[in-house]
Amino acid sequence: MGMKMGVENSDRFVTSHRMGETNNNATGSAVHGVIVRNAIKTYGVGSNRYAVLNELNMTVKKGTIYGLLGASGCGKTTLLSCLVGRRSLNSGELLVLGHEPGSLNSGIPGPKVGYMPQELALYGNFTIKETLFFFGGIYKLKATFINSQCEFLSKLLDLPPCDRYVQTLSGGQQRRVSFAVALFHEPELLILDEPTVGVDPLLSHSIWNHLVRQSTEHGRTVIVTTHYIEEARQAHTIGMMRSGRLLVQDSPENLLNNYRALSLEDVFLKLCIKDDGKNPLDRETATNANDSNPVAAPIRNSTRRNSNLARDINQIDTSETEHPSSGKSPCFKIPQMSAHRIGALIRKNYILSFRNIGIFLFTYFLPALQASLFNVTLGHEPTGLRMAIVNDELDVNQGRVCNYTMDCEYSMLSCRYLRYIKDNIIQVQYANVSDALEAGRKGQVWGVVRFSWNFSKEFEMRELNGDAADLANIIGSQIGINIDSSNQQIGLFIEKWLLDAFGDFVRDFRRACGNVPEAGLLPVAFLDPIYGQKSTPFTEFMAPGLIISIVYNMAVALTAGVFITERKQGLLDRSLVAGVKMPEILLSYLINQFTVLVGQTALVFVVMLLVFNIPCQGNLAVAVFITLLQGLVGISFGLLISTGCDNEMGALSLSQASFLPLLVISGICWPIEGMPLYLRKVAYVMPLTYAIESVRCIFSRGWGVEKSNVYAGILVSFAWIFAFLALCLIVARIRKFAS
Structure with a gap:
């Protein structure tokens, strides 16, 4: 099934120019699709500032194919980016289809332009059909139109089945899909950056034939860059760029005749040699060798450029007041935010x-x-913490061994206290303090807990004497603790557990002796918290x-x-x-x-x-x-x-x-x-x-x-x-x- 080109297909929002009107344009006043005057585009700042476009002038007739030739780095891609509204000029004037790119109702960026960049610019995880539907969603095209275009372009470009993923295609096939994306919504202006790279010669010939039909039969403007200079002979006009300047633009026939060359490559070579010789071409004559030819696009010198631009603008405004189908100029109003574009982007992301x-x-x-x-890893109590215990109260030779009585008996209270320490602490017995401290220095234990040989007796005397207890009695009843404080959190946990153990020990011992359990504690009471728990x-x-x-x-x-x-x-x-x-x-x-x-x-x-x-x-x-x-x-x-x-x-x-x-x-x-x-x-x-x-x-x-x-x-x-x-x-x- 072929693609029906024309205004009769209501699904298509880009109206094609009919053949008769194109002929009228050719015989009447020249109508320009693209006008560039005094274009300067620079990058960098200060001493690093350099010009990519240097007072470039270009004119592209509406409904023609313009072949833009030049070596890599000459500014072709930058110029195309300016034409599609992706970059702006530092100075100069630029009109595309009668409007400045990006201006209201220009349709560029937007549906009036079909753009094929040098990069593939395709989603590898999309199928060919999904790729077309994504861009169709951006353009608000109907599914029936997209399906028909997919079928037509598959035949035209010899594409694989539409359900194939882009990433599974060969390089040449991927470029053809990229070309199809630029073509399928039938734009008024086609800008193609190296469309035939890596493409079979027969297919390249088919592509060029299609572009010629689009321009001559449907009035579409095509700008093509290519490294294959000779294939550009099929263009109506050729522009040769070098170092940000357009050396010449004319029809292929005129270029070959004027420069007495057998090929366009010879023409380009002669132009480059003359340009390197610091003897710039007389652009008034070189680019207008046949000024009467409606395809030739003149480049005027700087004293006449402003008047030319004003005349060109008037010609465009006059020509676009007549629409082929409705008698009105097509208006592509692109709002700041569009539901169908957002929807297409959301579907793509999903x-x-x-x-x-x-x-x-x-x-x-x-x-x-x-x-x-x-x-699992944060906030929990540490376990398996080894603590050295040095209990001088224990002396087997003197019959002092731990008794685990729970009665009111002031005997071996050190052992009684150790029973209240949480199981998170592993108690390791050491014979003397020096060995225990050395183990701490080697990182074998987290601290040392030591009791004097008369701890129970001194504790009893302290209980009986109360405020009258002397300093020696107080020191003898203390539990000495040395903690490895290199880890604050572990140190705080150990300190808390040892203090809690002492509180439990005192309460139970005083209860066994018939005393008030809380009397032996500090006179500080932590009551129910305002928020949270006591041990949050x-x-x-x-x-x-x-x-x-x-x-x-x-x-x-x-x-x-x-x-x-x-x-x-x-x-x-x-x-x-x-x-x-x-x-x-x-x-x-x-x-x-x-x-x-x-x-x-x-x-x-x-x-x-x-x-x-x-x-x-x-x-x-x-x-x-x-x-x-x-x-x-x-x-x-x-x-x-x-x-x-x-x-x-x-x-x-x-x-x-x-x-x-x-x-x-x-x-x-x-x-x-x-x-x-x-x-x-x-x-x-x-x-x-x-x-x-x-x-x-x-x-x-x-x-x-x-x-x-x-x-x-x-x-x-x-x-x-x-x-x-x-x-x-x-x-x-x-x-x-x-x-």
Whole structure:
């Protein structure tokens, strides 16, 4: 089935020019599809500044094929990027189809242009049909039209079956698919950068024949760059570029005749030799050898360029007031945000996500795995801690051995005390203090507990004498402890357990003696806590921070390099040329990542609350909402990284570099009150700090959204989301991602 070219197909939004009208244009006043005057494009700054386009002038007639020839680096691709609105000139004037690219109703970037870049710019995980449907969704084409185009282009370009994945195709087949993407929506202007590289000669001949038909029968303008100079003979006009300048533009026949050459390569060689000789061509004569030829496009000198441009603009405005089918000029109004373009981008993102189901499931369940690892490894009491015990009360030779009586008996109280120490401590007996301390220095034990030879007697005297006890009695009744404080957490646990053991020992001993158990304790009573428990596990303190940090950092990691690969492969550029706006790209990624975020957050809360029994005293829905907002903050920050970085390694490094500072400064692992005062101010500026405090207040205190500590986390999260997204758009604008 062939593709029906013309206005009768209502599915096609780009109206074709009919043959009769093209002929009228040829015989009437010249109508220009592209006009470039005094174009200057430079890169770099200061002494590193260099010109890629140097006062370039070019004119392309509407409904013709223009072959742009030149060596690599001469500025061809930069010029094409300016024509499709992806770059702007430093100075000069540029009109494409009667409008400046990117202006209102220009349709460029957008549906009026079909663009084939040098790169393949195709999604390898898409089938050929999915590729066409993606761009068809951007152009808001109907499925029936896309299917018919797929069938037609498959025959024209000898494509493999449409259900083949692009990544499984050969290089030549992939370039043909890229060519099909540029053709299939029937644009008014076709810009093709090296379309026949790696293509079979017979197929190349077929492609050129199709381009000729598109220009002569349907009035489409085609600009083609090629390294195969001789194949450009089929173009109506040839422009030869060198060092950012257009040396000449004329029809192939005129060029061969004027320069008395047998091939276009000879013409190009003569032009380059003359250009190197610092004897520039008289462009007034060289480019207008046959000025009466309607195909020849004149290049005027600088004193006449402004008047020429004004005349050309008037000609274009006059010609475009008559539309072939409706009598009105076609109007392609591209809004800032379009539902069909966003929908196409969202579908594309989902397809790419689900193509590799293994990686998708891994990233989906990774936060739950991280939450499990955190709960298993953090906040629990250490076990198996070896402590050296030096008990001088024991002397087998004198008959002093441990008795384990529970009566009121002041005998071998050291043994009685040791029975109350938690099993987390492994008691290792040593004969003397020096050996025990040496074991501590070698890291064999975490500390030394020692009792004097008369500990029980001195303890009894201290109990009887009370405030009248002398210093020697006090020292003799002490339990001497040396702790390895190189690990603060373990040291604190050991200290707590030894003190708790002493409290239990005193209470039980005094109870056995008929005394008030609490009388022997310090006159400090810790009553029921206001919030939490008397011995709140450290895990409960860390849980809110862990939930927020896991969700946030996963969002950053998954988004940080999200369209860097697309940008490097030309995919982002191709989408933007098709009319997609940067806000639409950011919004589509936000939506896609948010759906993954919802599932990840749900799994994290299930693991934390149901599997590991972390208590939540307040409204769980508010805690989940704040966590999701923090996920959006992470997504927004990831998009900012992706916008600002040029490669995946830079994005990965930046995202990982931000992890540790946030971990230590946001109050996740340690209270902010433990920081220096100046650093606390920095901590409260961080994206996670208020959110963590909010969730912590909900979990441990049961506070609601009416409390300032809770709603502050919500407001700050929204502020960071908008700030990061605004920075994304600013960076994209500065780096020319957005048109």
